[in-house]
Amino acid sequence: MKLDARIPSGPLPQKWDKHKASIKLVNPSNKRKYEIIVVGTGLAGASAAASLAELGYSVKSFCIQDSPRRAHSVAAQGGINAAKNYQNDGDSVFRLFYDTIKGGDFRSREANVHRLAEVSVNIIDQCVAQGVPFAREYGGSLANRSFGGAQVSRTFYARGQTGQQLLLGAYQALMRQAGLGQIKLFPRSEMLELVVVNGHAKGIVVRDMVTGKVSSHSADAVVLATGGYCNAYYLSTYGRGSNATAIWRAYKKGATFANPCFTQIHPTCIPVTGDYQSKLTLMSESLRNDGRVWVPKQKGDKRPPGEIPESERDYYLERKYPSYGNLAPRDISSRAAKQVCDEGRGVGESGLGVYLDFADAIQRLGIDKIRERYGNLFDMYHEITHEDAYHSPMRIFPAMHYAMGGLWVDYNLMSNLPGLFVIGEANFSDHGANRLGASALMQGLADGYFVLPYTIGDYLASQKPGSRPKADASEFKLAEQETNERIQKLLSIRGQKTVTDFHKELGRILWTHCGMARSEKSLKEALTLIPALRDEFWKNVNVPGNGEDLNQSLERAGRVADYLELAELLVYDALIRDESCGCHFREEHQTEDGECQRNDEQYAYVAAWEFTGVGNTPTLNKEPLVYEEVHLAQRSYK
Amino acid sequence: MNVKLRVWRQKDPQTAGRFVGYEAKNINPNMSFLEMLDVVNEDLTKRNEEPIAFDHDCREGICGMCSCVINGEPHGPEYKVATCQTYMRSFHDGETITVEPFRAKAFPPIKDLVVDRSAFDRVIQAGGFVSVSTGSAPDGNAILVPKTDADLAMDAAACIGCGACVAACKNASAMLFVAAKVSHLNLLPQGKPEKDRRVLAMVAQMDEEGFGACTVTGSCEAVCPKGISLNFIAKMNRDYFGAMLKSAR
């Protein structure tokens, strides 16, 4: 397969403007004749659906929650980046672009990232106008904070609820269009199949999660904004409903899946406490602005933190990375935490944790200032652990958090399947091998507000208005039938183990074999364990109830079935990428001081995988990464 | 610890529901309430019974999806938290815990503990937005917003749309939710141009949905996981009054 990224020619800073000027437009009076399906109502999906409807397209919006406002974007705490340079600290579009490329360990597409940095400034304007209550200075201007992986203050935030507030902004825009009749809402609807007609994505099959009814929807274009797939690891910071089903179905219908092994582990989460645990809670990275990370110097030092004198503490991030210190990027700080825990210096009962200490900051700024900045995070920590972080340090540990990988898309955010657009975390495009904090929100909104509404026109202009197939065309009937059969299959196994049993087991395999550190040996092992588990699943899972009403076991069973396939691809990609880069840390490839050793000669490409059947080796398509502007360098945060 | 549960089971909107007793054994006090339900559900599944359906997603108190009434209190006994942030250490060993769905005419039941809260979405559709289309915004700092206003707007905007206020109110009134939304936007300069229209339309929709009126009993504020203040209801009343007087046409 030939993957054409369709990156416009010309100098990097002018590519986007030039592209916008040259892509095809849809006649305004024709727009309402085009129907667009948007699956997902997170930042990406809601902003796209609203913006498309504002342009005049007829939009159908789907989500699995009971309200679009609950998409998992709502959980983002820390903030959103934008190259506004309001702080006059030397920020610029180029600097944001460069930080993002470098943060991604030079595995992302230059042109996409530059465009992201360009439109970042418009996002803030748009959100402010929607009534997003960003933090302000006393003078009334917007406030900023700094975030991991950057030396400027460019992060905008709304207390510790930035994602919620941005999502509410997008949701409100969505609801406004729904009220006007431009958008039809389908909450509690799960997309279970993509329908491809003559090689073009022309619709989806969904299950109404309340009535169990499986139905088809046809459209002129399909937009997937269904978020990331890290719930494959079972424990993650995602919502429990977050899933990979939509993108996985698309993959199985011919869309290529790019860089699946690029999964990010967030350094500041609350450590696991027991086997019953159902999710991991993230403590915003912004905490690292004022908190200092340390462990005891002594192995197995079990004294309470207060009794360990300064001289016996190892502030390892400050020691190893003097210039970035506690703000080193996520992959680096996560691995550093793993290292000290592996050395037996981890804290807490399980030994899987490090301290994040605010004592100095409290002394410097006063407890009130700290409460103002992080009050809700401290409260949350208290709720979960029953410990008071104002008086003793927090314990944190890395957790699965974000998927840089996703469906492959070109510069127009269209996958290799014409008519299928993928935006937000569901695509692979902008973060390379590691995402910097506060840039996923930026990307989701950039895609939805400012990129897709232009680029989708380029495709639609090539489709005659009214030419979309009817939802009872044979392709749809077939897809519905497949879906129903799959559901019946799951319900008829009636085995011994629960869906959760399988999911937990898969999570354990992935976390130990393909987590923070990976090796040829561990990956190969996983490649035998996963298919075996998958086989067992299809023989021995028990899904109670029936398909005719709300059946949460059935929903989860379908998702876990997909993870069991996706996990294999993820591990396989990790095996084939025989280098370390960003979050993908292959133990075989590290520098002397344990950092990632990239191999730009051989691996400066996007790995876009093509489905060849369950259990078969997928086909690798390589999109070479060509750097015109930046110079590939060994990342250094020292 | 061990607890006994009395859980509302209802097959579907048409079928009448009833309480069914369960036992949750060997519960770790550090489990969340929902994790305890997970354990019960795993047991039920292993016994080939249908697990208890309940809404949840983020499990960190921000999405507003979880929605149980625990021993008569929406979101359980703790202050300012959602059901998913309620931990078993808030209960005692051997306690009988009654779990019911949110109950209101405007929140029709779906199954077990799951109810339909789409009425909230329709209230937002009526006017809970700023009519600014993508691309038409001025620079973010073009309009300065006093920090106190921004902070107050944020206090209101923190509402997670869970509906606990409705569930707790003896009148099943949605005043706190609607007030939070109206206030969030009406407090900001960006929301001012549509201030009157917004409050009139949202209140009309709220009535249409069949929520009750407020008799200022204050239960809503007490159970709200985000501690949304009753004063926002007063603010909405003020806005409504002003808007009504201007709406002579």
Add this chain to the structure above:
Amino acid sequence: MNILLRLFTSSLGKKFLMAITGAGLLLFVIGHLVGNLQIFLGPESINRYGHFLQTTPEILWPSRIGLLAFVIIHIWTSISLTLENRAARATGYEVKELVAASTASRTMIWSGLVIFAFVCFHLAHYTLLVVYPEFRDLQDAQGRHDIYRMMVFGFSNRWVSGFYVLSIGLLCIHLSHGTSAMFQSLGLKNTLYAGVIDRLAKVMAILIFLGYISIPVAVLAGVVK
């Protein structure tokens, strides 16, 4: 037109009506209390006051009509909202835990209805004079209706006095919640004043209670004869 429609049909509109009529009734209750307390100044003062009102129809009748309208609107809105509120919670809870809701706030309709019954009796008692028709013949030295003696006679009956004290107690419970609710309904509360208003409302309710019951109590105790 829109204003009237909203006032009489929307939930918030009805709340305004209730609050405004409640405020009017409250003012009457306070004014009436001040008038009645003249009993402690002796017969001359209160009889003059009564006579003045009786012989000034341009004050008496507009107030009566206004009062009647307010009562009707207050009662109509309260009943209509109460019915709507009941309907909004079609199915009740198994375990009832009324978080934070005070008894006064939950029983407004009942305290209100008892007050209404009381007012009916009270009108029959002192205004229409049908309970004790003989009150009609009470005249003081100047030939004015002797309100002073009427009250003393009226309250000498401990059952009557008891009913008054009970009803006034309920009125004050009604007001302890109603007054702060009124500020809320009219949008006259914010973070700064809310607490103060709530406390003042309670103090005021108690003062009104003490003020009113002082009369039957004084009569029964023989202080006022």
